[in-house]
Each structure stands twice: as structure tokens, then as C-alpha cells.
Amino acid sequence: MNRPEHPISATETGRPRSFTSNRGLCLEEGLIFEIGRPNVTGVDIDEPAPFETRLGALEREEPIGLPGLSEPEAMRHYVRLSQKNYSIDAGIYPLGSCTMKHNPRLNEAMARLPGFGDIHPLQPESTVAGALELISELSRWLMEMTGMPAVAMSPKAGAHGEACGMMAIKAAIAARGEAATRRIVLVPESAHGTNPASAALVGFATRTVPCGADGRVDLAALKGLLGPDVAAIMLTNPNTCGLLESDIVAIAEAMHEAGAYFYCDGANFNAIVGKTRPGDLGVDAMHINLHKTFSTPHGGGGPGAGPVVLSARLAPFAPVPFVQEGENGLRLVEHVEADSRSFGRMAAFHGQMGMFVRALSYMMSHGADGLRQASEDAVLSANYIRASLSDLMTQPFGDQPCMHEVLFDDAWLKPTGLSTLDFAKAMIDEGYHPMTIYFPLVAHGAMLIEPTESESKASLDLFIATLRDLAFSALDGELDRFVGAPHDAPRRRLDETRAARNPVLKWTAPAQEG
Numbered sequence: 038m039n040r041p042e043h044p045i046s047a048t049e050t051g052r053p054r055s056f057t058s059n060r061g062l063c064l065e066e067g068l069i070f071e072i073g074r075p076n077v078t079g080v081d082i083d084e085p086a087p088f089e090t091r092l093g094a095l096e097r098e099e100p101i102g103l104p105g106l107s108e109p110e111a112m113r114h115y116v117r118l119s120q121k122n123y124s125i126d127a128g129i130y131p132l133g134s135c136t137m138k139h140n141p142r143l144n145e146a147m148a149r150l151p152g153f154g155d156i157h158p159l160q161p162e163s164t165v166a167g168a169l170e171l172i173s174e175l176s177r178w179l180m181e182m183t184g185m186p187a188v189a190m191s192p193k194a195g196a197h198g199e200a201c202g203m204m205a206i207k208a209a210i211a212a213r214g215e216a217a218t219r220r221i222v223l224v225p226e227s228a229h230g231t232n233p234a235s236a237a238l239v240g241f242a243t244r245t246v247p248c249g250a251d252g253r254v255d256l257a258a259l260k261g262l263l264g265p266d267v268a269a270i271m272l273t274n275p276n277t278c279g280l281l282e283s284d285i286v287a288i289a290e291a292m293h294e295a296g297a298y299f300y301c302d303g304a305n306f307n308a309i310v311g312k313t314r315p316g317d318l319g320v321d322a323m324h325i326n327l328h329k330t331f332s333t334p335h336g337g338g339g340p341g342a343g344p345v346v347l348s349a350r351l352a353p354f355a356p357v358p359f360v361q362e363g364e365n366g367l368r369l370v371e372h373v374e375a376d377s378r379s380f381g382r383m384a385a386f387h388g389q390m391g392m393f394v395r396a397l398s399y400m401m402s403h404g405a406d407g408l409r410q411a412s413e414d415a416v417l418s419a420n421y422i423r424a425s426l427s428d429l430m431t432q433p434f435g436d437q438p439c440m441h442e443v444l445f446d447d448a449w450l451k452p453t454g455l456s457t458l459d460f461a462k463a464m465i466d467e468g469y470h471p472m473t474i475y476f477p478l479v480a481h482g483a484m485l486i487e488p489t490e491s492e493s494k495a496s497l498d499l500f501i502a503t504l505r506d507l508a509f510s511a512l513d514g515e516l517d518r519f520v521g522a523p524h525d526a527p528r529r530r531l532d533e534t535r536a537a538r539n540p541v542l543k544w545t546a547p548a549q550e551g
């Protein structure tokens with residue numbers, strides 16, 4: 038018998054071919070438009086009885102081409118898609134700066150209570166007294182923990198909170214009659230990209246403050262930049278190198294002496310909750326990422342919330358809406374009232390109710406001692422990783438204690454010819470989501486690891502052992518583990534820049550053959 042010819046000849050390099058593109062039990066899944074057929078449906082509906090349309094000439098005449106699936110096909114499609122999401126519920130998610138910690142299920146149960154989960158932002162105020170009380174209680178916790186007299190709850194994310202704080206600062210400067218002269222915002226080299234973006238959005242120009250050899254703001258250089266044209270500094274503490282800005286009080290004093298404000302990016306508040314209060318350090322405004330510090334799902338997993346605490350100097354300029362104690366209990370102040378100096382409104386509704394419920398649930402279930410311990414454990418975990426890797430991997434500012442995240446650079450990789458990207462991609466083949474890479478920009482080939490307090494010691498030990506194994510491999514010249522990695526993921530290396538710059542968001546039917 039003549040053997041028929043194998044119809045497929047393509048082979049991939051470096052690994053056995055897969056006929057289905059499935060790998061192990063990691064299943065390939067097409068777009069719903071590719072697998073769906075317009076004439077298929079998961080339900081059996083009778084043909085409608087003849088009726089007269091009232092749409093006039095607006096009636097659609099062509100089928101709209103929605104993809105149809107049977108129920109089992111729909112089930113598999115969405116289950117397979119859900120399995121493509123990496124999540125904190127699946128494993129350690131060591132993204133520095135992002136604080137991917139466990140989201141306690143208690144918070145989820147609280148957020149789904151019908152009195153919180155089912156309310157509508159346009160409901161009459163008299164029917165949402167409990168929600169207003171929750172917002173007020175959460176505000177009280179936030180002011181207590183930060184040592185600040187006021188908080189604006191409406192910003193919807195960290196970056197939105199930055200814009201809110203900068204708008205309050207702009208309004209305060211305008212009220213002093215200095216709007217035309219104070220136009221500069223100072224931003225340290227290590228800042229998150231959202232800081233200069235927020236300052237620019239609000240209409241300020243930015244100047245970069247260099248950092249010293251210890252990875253902290255160079256105080257002398259900062260003082261050299263101060264003058265009557267400076268509106269504020271936007272500084273993260275602990276900073277994005279995972280280091281505590283130890284000159285913080287001197288920085289605050291220098292800013293205030295120069296007539297400028299101190300905006301603190303509070304995204305890293307999770308390292309210092311219960312240890313120190315930004316209000317005591319001279320901060321004028323600081324956003325808190327509820328979705329980082331006080332858990333709540335984020336990234337692909339849900340929305341965020343970025344309340345901004347304000348000093349007495351900035352409190353009068355806070356945006357509406359806000360909750361206020363009135364004659365008959367709490368009321369929601371929706372409009373800028375006649376005698377108010379509020380800068381106005383920056384969001385349609387009050388805030389992210391679901392996030393508020395989750396954050397307060399997290400705070401109350403931890404208690405003051407538990408919140409402090411979470412900060413301590415987050416810092417301990419990061420230092421455990423630092424101490425366990427510092428004999429192999431280099432740190433840009435030397436081996437010194439860190440806060441809640443540890444920053445390595447690529448100096449140690451130099452002799453191997455491999456890059457930070459190669460190292461990070463090889464982690465995927467080991468079943469680990471990579472750490473944050475190439476941020477902050479002050480470190481060459483940065484690798485920023487934030488384990489958070491919610492990983493067990495066993496989990497940290499396996500993570501450390503894996504990174505050590507990879508590091509030895511790299512230094513021993515076992516380059517195939519790295520070049521072209523990931524080898525075992527459903528896709529090889531993607532052109533991430535092109536994907537971000539030219540996203541293909543619309544499916545086009547392939548041209549019919551014949």
C-alpha cells in the first residue's frame with residue numbers, strides 16, 4: 038500500500054510540533070467569531086408568529102452575523118478563556134509596584150450584600166443612608182491611618198487621585214493669586230510615569246530631581262531647583278526603588294519654605310500602614326490605592342479606587358461630591374455651594390462603592406494590629422528575597438535593606454549576554470509570572486519584585502530556589518533556557534510594543550475561498 042503524503046510539513050524550531058497547537062492540557066482557543074456559526078444557538082426558540090413591524094424603514098434586512106454557539110461550546114469557550122488569565126488566585130504574582138496580594142473572600146461576600154451590591158448611584162439619598170455611613174466610616178479609617186484631616190473619596194484610581202490632588206494644589210495656588218507664576222512640579226527620577234503625566238494633565242510643567250548613589254532623592258539638588266516658580270513636588274515614599282526616603286521631613290520643610298506643596302504618591306502605603314503617618318511627615322496630599330494597600334481585585338481583575346487625603350491647607354479645595362454630617366445625619370454634597378472653594382467635580386458619581394466595601398471589610402477584619410503586621414510582613418518577605426538572591430543578582434544602589442519590594446538590575450547578567458527580558462521570559466517556562474521589568478527607569482534592566490505579605494514561606498522558598506536555578510543557568514552559559522523563551526507557553530515572544538501601539542481590536546472575516 039502506498040502511504041499517503043502527510044499534509045502538514047511545517048515544523049517549529051526547538052521543540053516537537055503540536056498538531057492542535059494545544060500544549061499539554063493548555064488548550065488553544067479561537068475567537069468567538071472564528072468558532073461561532075450564525076445559524077447555531079444554545080436555545081430552542083419557536084419561530085415568531087407573523088407580526089407587523091412598527092420600525093418603518095429602519096428595519097434591518099441583513100443578518101448581523103453574530104456568532105452562535107451551542108451551550109457546551111459556549112461553556113468551553115469562556116472556561117478556556119478564563120484559564121488564560123494569570124491571577125493571584127493561581128500563584129505568586131510578584132509584580133513590583135502593583136501589590137498583587139490575596140483578596141480575602143470575606144471582602145467579596147460583603148461587597149455582594151444586596152444593600153451595597155444592588156444600589157444605584159441615582160437612588161434617592163434617603164434610601165442609601167447605610168452606604169453613606171460606610172463611606173464616612175472608611176474615610177475616618179483613612180484619615181486616622183494617614184494622620185490627615187480630610188479625604189476626597191471620588192477618584193477612581195491612583196492616577197485619578199494624582200490628578201485630584203494636583204487640581205486641589207492648582208486651586209490653592211490660584212486662590213493665593215500665584216497661578217501665573219507657580220507652574221513647575223518637581224518629579225524625582227524614580228517616579229512612576231503617572232506622576233509627570235498627572236502634573237502635565239493639570240497644566241504644570243515638570244522638572245526632574247536626580248537621585249543620589251543611595252537611590253534616594255538628592256536633597257541638595259532638590260533645594261537647588263526650588264524657587265517662586267515651583268508649585269509642588271510629587272514624590273513616592275517608600276520610593277519606586279523600594280527604599281524609604283529618609284530625608285522626607287527635610288524635603289517637606291524645604292517645599293513649604295519655598296511656598297510649594299508636597300504631593301506624596303501613596304501607592305506604596307502598604308509598606309508603612311500603622312508604622313508612620315504621612316500627615317506627620319508634612320504631606321499635603323496623597324492618594325491611596327485601595328486596590329493595592331487594602332486588597333480588592335485589580336489589574337484585569339476589577340476596578341480600583343484612589344481616595345486622596347488632604348492637609349488642612351488643601352482641604353477647602355476638595356472636589357464634590359462628598360459626604361457631610363448634616364442636621365438629619367449624613368448627606369451627600371453634590372454641588373459646589375456658594376461659599377465653597379471646592380475645585381469642582383471630577384467624576385460622575387461618588388466613588389467605587391464595591392471597592393469601598395471591600396477596603397473597609399479588609400481594614401475591620403485586620404484591625405489596627407493586623408494592618409500594621411501586614412506592612413511588617415510585606416517588608417519582611419521582600420527582604421527575605423533580597424537576602425536570598427543578593428549573592429547572585431546585583432542591586433543598583435548596593436545591598437541595603439528594602440521596604441516592601443526589592444530592586445535588582447542587570448549588571449550581573451552582563452557577562453552572560455542575556456537581558457532582563459530573557460530572564461523574565463524564562464520564568465514563564467517555570468510557571469512564574471515575571472516580576473516588573475525595566476521599571477523604575479533609574480535602574481539599568483530593572484527587575485522589581487514585590488512578594489507581598491500574603492505568600493507563605495514555602496511559596497517564597499520555591500520562588501527563590503527557582504530564581505537561583507535560573508541565575509546559575511544563565512551564569513553557566515545554558516543559554517537555550519533563555520534565548521527565545523518562553524518555550525512552553527501557548528505563544529512565543531510577542532512584539533509587545535507593536536501590540537500596544539497598533540492594537541487590532543476588530544475581527545475581519547477572512548476572505549472566502551473559491
Ligand SMILES: *Cc1c(COP(=O)(O)O)cnc(C)c1O
Binds near residue numbers: 195196229277302
Ligand atoms: C500603581 C501606581 C500608580 C497608579 O495607580 P493606578 O491605580 O494604577 O492608576 C501610581 N504610582 C505608583 C508608584 C504606583 O505603583
